[in-house]
Amino acid sequence: MVDNTGNGFGVAPDKGSLYKPVTDDDALPKSNGSAAMASHESARRDFGVGDIASASVASRDIEKRGFWLGDITHGVMAHAPDGYQMFRNVRDFGAVGDGVTDDTAAINRAASWMSATNSDERCGVECGQTTTLAAIVYFPSGNYLISSPIIQYYYTQFIGDAMDRPTIIGSEDFKGIALIDCDPYIPDGDGANWYINQNQFFRQIRYMKFNLEKMPLVNYDQGQEYAPTGIHWQVSQAASLQHLDFRMPLPDSKGQVTAVGIFMENGSGGFLSDITFFGGMIGFRAGSQQYTARNLHFQLTNTAISMIWDWGFTWQNIVVENAWVAIACREMGGEHSQGTGSLTIIDSLFRNVPYPIVLKNGGPYPAILLENLKLENCASVVLVDGGETLLAGTSGSMTVEAWGMGRRYAKVNGPGEYVTGYLDSGLKRPASLVDSSGAFFARSKPIYQGGFIVATDHGVSNKNEGDQSDAINRLLANNVGRPIFFPSGIYLVAKTVFVPVGSIIVGELWPQIMGYGDYFADEDNPKVMVRVGNNGDKGIVEISDMIWSVRGGTAGAIMMEWNVRESSQGSAAMWDSHFRVGGAYGTELTMKECPKGSTVNPECMAAFLLFHVTKSGSGYFENVWIWTADHDMDVPVPGGIETTSAAQINVYTGRGLLVESQGPCWFYGSGSEHHQLYQYQLSGAKDIFMTHIQTESPYYQPAPDSFTPYKAGAWPSDPLFEECQPGSTCADAWGVRVLDSRNVLIYTAGLYSWFNKYAQECLVPEDCQERLLETSYTEGFWMYNTFSKGVVEIFTPRGGVRPILQIDDNQRGYTTEVNAWHALAFEGATLGGKGGGTKGLIVYVDPVVYNTPKVECPAPCVLVMPRSKLESTTTISIAPYTTSLIVG
Numbered sequence: 001m002v003d004n005t006g007n008g009f010g011v012a013p014d015k016g017s018l019y020k021p022v023t024d025d026d027a028l029p030k031s032n033g034s035a036a037m038a039s040h041e042s043a044r045r046d047f048g049v050g051d052i053a054s055a056s057v058a059s060r061d062i063e064k065r066g067f068w069l070g071d072i073t074h075g076v077m078a079h080a081p082d083g084y085q086m087f088r089n090v091r092d093f094g095a096v097g098d099g100v101t102d103d104t105a106a107i108n109r110a111a112s113w114m115s116a117t118n119s120d121e122r123c124g125v126e127c128g129q130t131t132t133l134a135a136i137v138y139f140p141s142g143n144y145l146i147s148s149p150i151i152q153y154y155y156t157q158f159i160g161d162a163m164d165r166p167t168i169i170g171s172e173d174f175k176g177i178a179l180i181d182c183d184p185y186i187p188d189g190d191g192a193n194w195y196i197n198q199n200q201f202f203r204q205i206r207y208m209k210f211n212l213e214k215m216p217l218v219n220y221d222q223g224q225e226y227a228p229t230g231i232h233w234q235v236s237q238a239a240s241l242q243h244l245d246f247r248m249p250l251p252d253s254k255g256q257v258t259a260v261g262i263f264m265e266n267g268s269g270g271f272l273s274d275i276t277f278f279g280g281m282i283g284f285r286a287g288s289q290q291y292t293a294r295n296l297h298f299q300l301t302n303t304a305i306s307m308i309w310d311w312g313f314t315w316q317n318i319v320v321e322n323a324w325v326a327i328a329c330r331e332m333g334g335e336h337s338q339g340t341g342s343l344t345i346i347d348s349l350f351r352n353v354p355y356p357i358v359l360k361n362g363g364p365y366p367a368i369l370l371e372n373l374k375l376e377n378c379a380s381v382v383l384v385d386g387g388e389t390l391l392a393g394t395s396g397s398m399t400v401e402a403w404g405m406g407r408r409y410a411k412v413n414g415p416g417e418y419v420t421g422y423l424d425s426g427l428k429r430p431a432s433l434v435d436s437s438g439a440f441f442a443r444s445k446p447i448y449q450g451g452f453i454v455a456t457d458h459g460v461s462n463k464n465e466g467d468q469s470d471a472i473n474r475l476l477a478n479n480v481g482r483p484i485f486f487p488s489g490i491y492l493v494a495k496t497v498f499v500p501v502g503s504i505i506v507g508e509l510w511p512q513i514m515g516y517g518d519y520f521a522d523e524d525n526p527k528v529m530v531r532v533g534n535n536g537d538k539g540i541v542e543i544s545d546m547i548w549s550v551r552g553g554t555a556g557a558i559m560m561e562w563n564v565r566e567s568s569q570g571s572a573a574m575w576d577s578h579f580r581v582g583g584a585y586g587t588e589l590t591m592k593e594c595p596k597g598s599t600v601n602p603e604c605m606a607a608f609l610l611f612h613v614t615k616s617g618s619g620y621f622e623n624v625w626i627w628t629a630d631h632d633m634d635v636p637v638p639g640g641i642e643t644t645s646a647a648q649i650n651v652y653t654g655r656g657l658l659v660e661s662q663g664p665c666w667f668y669g670s671g672s673e674h675h676q677l678y679q680y681q682l683s684g685a686k687d688i689f690m691t692h693i694q695t696e697s698p699y700y701q702p703a704p705d706s707f708t709p710y711k712a713g714a715w716p717s718d719p720l721f722e723e724c725q726p727g728s729t730c731a732d733a734w735g736v737r738v739l740d741s742r743n744v745l746i747y748t749a750g751l752y753s754w755f756n757k758y759a760q761e762c763l764v765p766e767d768c769q770e771r772l773l774e775t776s777y778t779e780g781f782w783m784y785n786t787f788s789k790g791v792v793e794i795f796t797p798r799g800g801v802r803p804i805l806q807i808d809d810n811q812r813g814y815t816t817e818v819n820a821w822h823a824l825a826f827e828g829a830t831l832g833g834k835g836g837g838t839k840g841l842i843v844y845v846d847p848v849v850y851n852t853p854k855v856e857c858p859a860p861c862v863l864v865m866p867r868s869k870l871e872s873t874t875t876i877s878i879a880p881y882t883t884s885l886i887v888g
Contacts, residue, residue, distance in 0.1 A: 011190035013177055015224035019187055021108035025094075028102045029147050029173050057783070066160040067207075068450035070140055073457055075487025075508050078464040079132040079585045085115035086488050086509065089138045092116055097142025099671035102539040110137050111153055123154040125186065125194040128637030129644075130154055131584040134488070136509050139166040148234075149176040149604055151184055152203065154195060155305030157509060160207035162243070162447045168208060170215035170228060178232035178263060178746065179210055187222075192640040195233040198268040198289070199644055201633070202510065204576070205231065206242040207447075212259045212280070213249045227281070234265040237625045237694075238510075238578050238669050240447065241272040248280030250300060257281045257302065264288060265308055268443075271623040271669035272296075282306045286313065290750045292623075292669035292692045293318070293796060294442055303328050304353075311341040311787045311815045312748045314692045316668075317442065326356040329366055330385050338814045342367040342406070342747045342785040344691065351376040356393070361385045364812065367819040368407030369423075369747070369784045374399050374438060391419055401428070406785075406819025407810055409795075412827055413673055413802045416818075422776040427782055430687045430743045432664035435569070440689055441666060443570035443620055445544050448506065452485040461510060462489025464586060469493040472513075476503055486511040486546065490586065495519050499532045501539035502566055507546040510578065514587075520554040523654075523710060526608040529557050533564030533572075535616045540567065545579040548610075552588040555605035555710075562617040569664070573620040573812040579610045582651035583629025589651045591632040596648040596758060598703040605709055607653040610675070612794040615660045615684065621667050628653040628674040630699050634715070648758065652676055652701050655718075656709035663687025663743070674698045676710050678734040682741045683717040691747035695735035697769055705731035719774070728770075729756065735772035739832075743780040749773075750815075753790035763790055764808050771796045781824040787815040795821055799831030 021030065074087040091097065093116060094106035114120045114133075115232060120805050121129040129236040134155035141164035150168070152158060158180065160166040168179050177185070182203060183193045216227035230246050246261035259280040276297045277283035279545040283301040284293075287308030294316045298304035305327040307313070309332070320326040329340040343357075343366050350356045356378050359365050368382065370391075375381060378393035381400065391403055402423035410425075453475070460471045468491045475484065478480045480502035488509040494517040500880045501507070515529040532541055541564050548559050559579055566572040582589030582604075595606035608628050613619060628651055635647035656672035656679040659665060664687045671694040672679035679695035682688060709727055712718050717739055724730035735751040738744055754760060762768035768790035775781060776798040788794050788806065794816055795804040801823060810816040824831070 012185055013224055013226065014120060014185035014187060014189050016176065016185070016226075017187055018149065018176060018184065018221065019025050021112050022148050023108045023112060023119070024396060025105045025238045025608060028104055029171075040371065045482050065593035066141060066163045068448075068452065069138060069159060070161070072452060072485060073454045073458070073487055075462050075489040075511060076135055077132055077341065077488065078490045081114070083115055083118060084133065086134065087136050087138065089140065089680070090139060092146070095144060097140065097144050097166065099143030099145055101145065102147050102171065103144045104148050104150070107144065107146065107150050109149060111135070111156065121372075125184070125639035126636070127154070128195055128641070129199060129633050129635070131633050134202065134509055136488075141166055143167045143169055145171055146179060147171040147174050149178055149181040150185070152180055152182040152205070153636040155202045157204040158206075158208065159204070162207040165207050165209050165243075165245070167211050169211045172214050172216065172229065174215045175219045175221050176224050179212070180205065180230070181232040183232065183234040186639050189640055193234065194639040194643075195636060196644065197266040197641060198236050199631075200267060201238045203235055203239040204242070206240070209245040209247065210261070211247045213247060215259070217258045224853070225583070227258045227260055229260045229263045233262055233263050233558060234266045235264075235270050237270065237546040238623075240623055242270075242274050244275045245449075246275070246277045246280070246283070248278060248301070249280045260285050260802070267517065277301050277304070286310070288313070290692050290694050290748070294668065295444065298323055305333065307340045307343075309338045309340060310345070310633070310673035311338075312692060312750050312785055313342070314344045314346070314748045315348060316346050316691065317439065318345065319351075320349070320353050320356070321351045324355060325351050325358050325426045326350045328358045330360045332360070334706055336465075339364055340366040340635055341787055341813060341815055342452045342748065342817055342819070344785050345373055345749060346370045346371045348372075349374045349376075350378050352378075354379045356380070357382045359384050359390075361387050365405060365819040367785050367812065368404060369819065370400045370403040371399065372399065404784075404819050406817055408820040408822075409818065410820070410822050412823045412831070414823065416804065422619070423820060425825065427745075427783070427825070429745070430663070432687045432743070433666070433689045441569050441620075441664075442668065443573060443622075445575040445622070446542060448483050451505070452483050453479045453486060454668050455486045456489075460491065462487055462491055464490040464492060467492060467517075469495045469497055472497050476500060486734040490514050491527065492516055492551070496528050497530045499530065499541060499543075501533050501537045501541060503541050503543075505543045505546065507544065507577070510545055510547040512547045512549045514549045514555060514647045515554055515557050516551040516553050520550065520557040523555040523605065523608060523714070526556040526558050528561045529730065532560065532562045532615070534635070535563050535614065537563055537616075538565045538567050540571045541573070543574040543578055548579045549584070549588065550581060550589075550606050550694070553603040553605060554607060555602070557607045558609045558612060559607055560611050560614045562611070562619055563617045565616060566620075566664075570620040570666075572618060573622070574624060575622045578625040579627060580625075581610070581628045581653055583631060583633045583649060585634045587886050589629070589649070591635060591647060591649055594649045594651050596650050597701065598700070598757070600652065600704055600709045601650070604650060605652045608710070609658060609715065610653060611657045613657075613659045613661045613665060615662060618661050618663055618665055621670060623669045624667070625670070626656050626672040626679075628698075630674050631860075633862065648699065652709050655715065656680060658683065659685045659688060661685055661688070665689070667691075667693065668745075673742035675864060676733055677706055677719055678737050680735070681717065681737040681739070682744055683737075683739045685741040686743055688741070688744045690745070690749075690878070693746065694738070695752065695772070697735065697753040697755075697772070701732045701757075701760050701769070702727050702729055703757045706733055707731060715828070721825060729768065730770045732769035734774055737774045738777070738778045738781055740777045741781070742778070744778065744782070746783045748785045749783065749787070751786070751788045751791065751794075766790055766794050766811070774798065775824060775828065777829060778832070779825055779828040781828060782820065783821040786818045786821060789815050794818060795823075797828070798830065801831055835849045
């Protein structure tokens with residue numbers, strides 16, 4: 001989770017005065033400029049710890065009973081202090097929700113206090129991260145007027161009534177950065193935030209509305225000027241915004257409008273979907289390493305999306321109507337002057353938008369993919385600000401089938417070239433992956449009406465005690481077809497949990513199913529922790545908002561085996577559910593047990609394989625993070641500290657995601673990180689769609705490298721690293737392997753290697769490891785907007801195919817950017833092999849060559865020379881050889 005951007009002094013909005021949230025009613029404005037507010041002053045109460053609990057019944061009297069979440073049995077935080085309150089209804093903390101009373105302090109109490117009777121603060125600026133003090137803040141239906149930001153603390157979900165969404169209304173005298181702020185700037189902190197943006201895990205805001213129409217054009221707090229903004233959102237993995245509506249003003253009589261729906265200037269996300277924006281200056285001001293956005297609708301917004309920076313961003317099913325600009329890419333941000341690295345826009349519609357995509361005059365330009373983009377009355381589709389039109393539009397209607405801008409590799413062993421224009425790729429989307437309109441199929445997380453079976457009401461304990469596998473198995477077997485609710489907590493399991501076809505599982509605040517014990521301990525006899533269906537099963541499975549985890553030495557755990565096949569598109573699905581191994585209190589895989597270092601502690605071998613989609617299975621997977629922890633999330637990281645290096649740990653897992661499915665499978669917004677052998681492996685797979693995927697190699701490699709501690713070759717199709725010298729960066733984990741597969745479509749992939757033995761000097765020469773993406777005997781493979789960091793070879797195809805190197809003019813700003821790699825689109829089924837393959841050996845030359853300039857390899861071979869600064873003139877003599885020249 002390493003970020004390339006910094007919020008420097010004079011750039012970051014850090015001149016305000018808000019160091020803590022407003023929780024005292026006496027600190028609220030005496031009048032918010034509204035006569036109605038003055039007449040309802042008596043509705044506001046000065047709440048203290050002593051009278052909040054007694055007021056809860058009265059405040060609930062005006063709460064419309066609707067969404068089941070307000071009344072269901074709630075869970076616990078198993079490792080929180082006694083008396084800690086996991087679930088908070090804002091009405092129980094004094095919020096009125098009548099649209100007149102100022103509810104700022106009441107909502108902030110709900111978000112920040114340990115409980116309704118304990119005003120001690122949760123994990124704020126002095127804490128920085130936690131896994132023990134998580135919370136849900138629930139907003140019943142109503143109109144909640146606020147005058148300063150509601151701060152969302154670490155590991156928090158804000159959830160509204162899904163049946164009748166609550167509205168957060170900014171007052172006429174609102175002061176602050178946004179209605180909701182998930183990462184406050186420290187006043188005069190040189191751009192420092194409460195939390196490290198690229199480590200902002202486990203957050204949600206869903207089922208809410210935001211009304212900015214009464215807010216001033218600008219507001220001032222000390223020397224800081226703010227535009228009216230809905231949400232300030234700097235987040236990382238396992239975070240999402242879903243089912244939100246932003247209502248912003250239209251230009252006033254002078255043509256002025258300043259409102260912004262979402263402000264996201266940093267992060268390493270992430271996923272958001274099902275959001276509407278009306279009015280305003282900017283709908284979404286976006287900057288992050290990578291992100292996936294789906295189902296966004298902008299109407300009458302001056303600029304729908306304003307990009308600050310990114311390395312890759314997927315926009316799918318984006319509708320922009322009656323705006324001047326759909327996506328503006330005119331800015332540079334961060335200490336490395338990073339602009340927009342790449343944009344992938346698919347299955348979208350721009351209607352009555354004169355200037356859909358506007359680029360910075362003078363560049364640098366992003367890599368762009370437009371695919372199945374419908375346009376109506378759009379003068380220029382892609383244009384340079386104040387300059388030329390790169391893709392002309394129409395006053396009528398048109399569809400851009402496939403258009404790109406950036407480096408392309410179209411043929412096996414063909415040269416790469418920078419191209420701006422239509423892509424004649426010949427891609428025909430597999431029928432199993434698309435809906436009736438031809439767009440890639442997608443399915444949002446279901447909103448259930450109620451009727452839940454509550455696990456803890458049926459003999460299942462969530463209190464981190466005893467083996468619950470038998471109780472869970474009985475519960476699931478006896479309630480097929482009925483939604484089962486797992487309240488927050490830790491559910492220990494000492495043997496396999498079986499999820500039968502027809503199961504519907506809904507978690508509260510990511511409850512953990514945690515494997516432990518001898519059953520999962522043997523690497524040589526791996527056991528499945530959660531089995532979803534049996535081989536050959538077909539039907540419905542729906543899983544949302546869960547965490548799959550382990551405790552202690554569980555070297556043989558296969559955390560999830562997915563066997564079920566869909567009976568209709570997307571009927572077998574998992575949303576907002578994450579695999580988290582180590583780095584959390586109670587896992588026995590923390591700094592205490594697993595400090596970083598080159599010596600392997602066998603008790604820190606925690607999972608054989610995290611997620612296996614078998615040959616019989618298929619599924620729809622959205623916002624699924626497959627993470628082996630690189631740091632301990634319960635070591636305090638106070639605001640202003642920019643890294644978690646002091647909390648780094650060595651936890652070992654063998655493999656990340658293995659997909660052998662015959663399709664269809666969809667992966668929206670997934671990441672897989674820090675596994676020893678590979679992060680993603682597709683082996684014998686077919687009809688697979690992925691967007692956006694993200695990988696990181698283990699920070700400890702190559703000490704140990706991928707030869708240890710797990711045995712390579714212990715599972716079919718494991719990489720063997722036979723061509724690598726032990727301890728070399730050749731023997732580091734693969735980011736992506738695609739083997740013996742057909743019809744694999746990857747739209748946007750970020751492949752990162754940040755460290756070599758926890759050091760980062762390798763980032764400047766881009767050689768932290770040699771390779772990240774491997775193919776073998778694969779055909780029908782399409783990759784768009786692939787970007788990498790710290791790697792010599794971006795693509796390593798086997799079978800004598802030329803690798804694609806970072807130095808092949810592929811570096812674009814901070815990362816590499818390859819717009820399209822289609823070398824294996826129509827050939828590749830016969831190109832492969834282990835190591836260098838049977839048709840050509842790839843030899844990675846050690847830097848010692850510059851002292852002893854002699855290299856030998858049997859023909860045919862490819863020599864990959866190392867980068868090294870030569871202290872004196874050096875001649876490297878190459879013996880006579882036979883070669884061939886491919887032209888065109």
